[in-house]
Amino acid sequence: MARLRDCLLRLTVTIRSLLFWSLVYCYCGLCASIYLLKLLWSIGKGPAQTFRRVAREHPPACLNDPSLGTHCYVRIKDSGLRFHYVATGERGKPLMLLLHGFPEFWYSWRHQLREFKSEYRVVALDLRGYGETDAPIHRESYKLDCLITDVKDILDSLGYSKCVLIGHDWGGMIAWLIAICYPEMVMKLIVINFPHPNVFTEYILRHPAQLFKSSHYYFFQIPWFPEFMFSINDFKALKHLFTSHSTGIGRKGCRLTTEDLEAYIYVFSQPGALNGPINHYRNIFSCLPLKHHMVTTPTLLLWGEKDAFMEAEMAEVTKIYVKNYFRLTILSDVSHWLQQEQPDIVNKLIWTFLKEETRRKD
Numbered sequence: 001m002a003r004l005r006d007c008l009l010r011l012t013v014t015i016r017s018l019l020f021w022s023l024v025y026c027y028c029g030l031c032a033s034i035y036l037l038k039l040l041w042s043i044g045k046g047p048a049q050t051f052r053r054v055a056r057e058h059p060p061a062c063l064n065d066p067s068l069g070t071h072c073y074v075r076i077k078d079s080g081l082r083f084h085y086v087a088t089g090e091r092g093k094p095l096m097l098l099l100h101g102f103p104e105f106w107y108s109w110r111h112q113l114r115e116f117k118s119e120y121r122v123v124a125l126d127l128r129g130y131g132e133t134d135a136p137i138h139r140e141s142y143k144l145d146c147l148i149t150d151v152k153d154i155l156d157s158l159g160y161s162k163c164v165l166i167g168h169d170w171g172g173m174i175a176w177l178i179a180i181c182y183p184e185m186v187m188k189l190i191v192i193n194f195p196h197p198n199v200f201t202e203y204i205l206r207h208p209a210q211l212f213k214s215s216h217y218y219f220f221q222i223p224w225f226p227e228f229m230f231s232i233n234d235f236k237a238l239k240h241l242f243t244s245h246s247t248g249i250g251r252k253g254c255r256l257t258t259e260d261l262e263a264y265i266y267v268f269s270q271p272g273a274l275n276g277p278i279n280h281y282r283n284i285f286s287c288l289p290l291k292h293h294m295v296t297t298p299t300l301l302l303w304g305e306k307d308a309f310m311e312a313e314m315a316e317v318t319k320i321y322v323k324n325y326f327r328l329t330i331l332s333d334v335s336h337w338l339q340q341e342q343p344d345i346v347n348k349l350i351w352t353f354l355k356e357e358t359r360r361k362d
Contacts, residue, residue: 027211031219035229042232050232056266062259063266068113069122073132076153079146083154084132085125089117094187095160096120097151101169101194102277103230103238105131105267107260108168111343116350120164125154127171129276131267142279143286148177155185164354168192168339170280173200179297189299190350192338193307195314196321198293203314210311220281227274235265242337247308250333253341298325300353302346304334327353 042050064071069088076083086106089096096116098109106124116122126133128150129142136142151174155163165186167175172194179189195203204210220226230237242248242256242264249255256264268274299322303315312330319326329349331342339346 027215027218028221031215032222032225035219035225039229039232053231053234053269056262056269059266060259060263062110063107063263065110068107068110069117069124071132074154074157076150076157078153079150081128081134081136081150083125083128083134083150085123085154086113087121087123088113089119089121091121093119093121095155095158095163096122097155097163097165098122098124099151099165099167099171099174100124100127100130101167101171102280103241103264103268103274104169104171105264107263107267108337108340111254112166112339112347112350115343115347123158125151127174127280129279131273135272135276137275139279139282142276143283144174144177147174147280148181151178152182152185161185162187164188164190166190166192166350167194169194169336173197176295179295179299180292183296186297188354189295189297190302190353191299192302192346193304193310193336195301195310196293196295196318198321199314199317203311203317207311207313210314213309213311216309217281217284220278221285226278230268230274235269238265238268248335249337249341250306250335252333253335253337254343256340293321295322296324297322298353299327300350301326301328302338302349303328303330304336304338304341305330305332306334307336309336325356 039050069086072085072087074083074085075081084106096112098106098112100106100108106126109124113122113124128147129135151165155161162185165175165178165188167173167190169192172191175189175191176194176197179186194200204214216226239261240247242261268277301315301318303310303312305312315328315330319328331338331345334342
């Protein structure tokens with residue numbers, strides 16, 4: 001009887017795995033077909049415009065704004081990779097480490113770099129493959145284990161054993177994983193617009209609406225084509241993410257200036273600059289769900305109600321994975337780009353959380 005039960009369990013796991021990967025590859029094909037139709041439509045309307053790219057040799061002045069901090073580099077001994085980050089605040093103060101999402105880089109934390117330098121050594125990192133950080137060629141170099149190790153190694157290189165960890169979007173995913181794998185490194189965890197990773201993987205399989213909103217995860221599994229689609233029409237897709245009515249910063253928000261937008265386009269228009277960021281996504285389905293998933297760190301989850309990529313219900317479910325103080329704040333009429341759209345509100349909520357005396361749940 002026990003042997004039969006084990007066989008049935010293994011069979012169930014195998015069937016679920018087959019169904020999961022069938023879903024992944026079928027949806028990859030569907031997404032590729034849709035984007036191919038978009039490409040053909042764009043070429044039909046104007047081939048010259050479709051393949052036009054403006055040369056950008058010099059960075060916008062805002063990327064060298066001294067009020068944001070100092071540009072620094074650190075080479076990690078084990079991986080050999082050189083990481084770029086912008087740091088502000090006095091050395092020796094508690095460390096606040098900021099992890100950006102996609103398609104972003106250190107500059108997405110400009111409002112927080114200015115805000116928290118009075119009491120923290122604030123470090124906004126370019127993740128592996130982004131911006132001025134080294135970008136390994138092979139997709140296997142972007143597995144979640146590598147990304148987690150990067151953060152651990154950077155903390156060691158900066159001379160810290162723990163930090164306040166803040167992540168947005170994909171950086172939020174990495175922040176969750178750091179808190180799960182190395183809880184001793186995280187004094188307090190703040191995640192913006194990304195649920196606990198297990199919530200994400202379970203929810204997406206049960207809710208077609210979230211499957212649709214996460215279509216880019218599947219599209220990015222395809223080699224080279226996503227990078228190409230981002231670059232056509234002089235990176236129109238990138239501009240669209242930040243400025244369109246459906247996915248961009250809301251009307252009431254702190255909109256990106258022309259120079260801010262040009263900073264993003266400058267970084268991602270450099271040769272090969274999209275390969276690393278998209279490679280982050282090309283390993284995700286082989287790494288989730290997690291075997292170990294409980295978070296024991298005091299946690300603040302901030303969420304934009306109008307997020308075009310994430311269902312707000314996932315934020316509510318996340319609390320079951322946090323075995324410590326947990327606070328969720330959902331901001332109405334705010335998009336996915338929370339810390340850029342409403343920096344004053346976000347900064348105030350972070351300050352409140354940081355100054356609170358939190359205690360472990362029984």
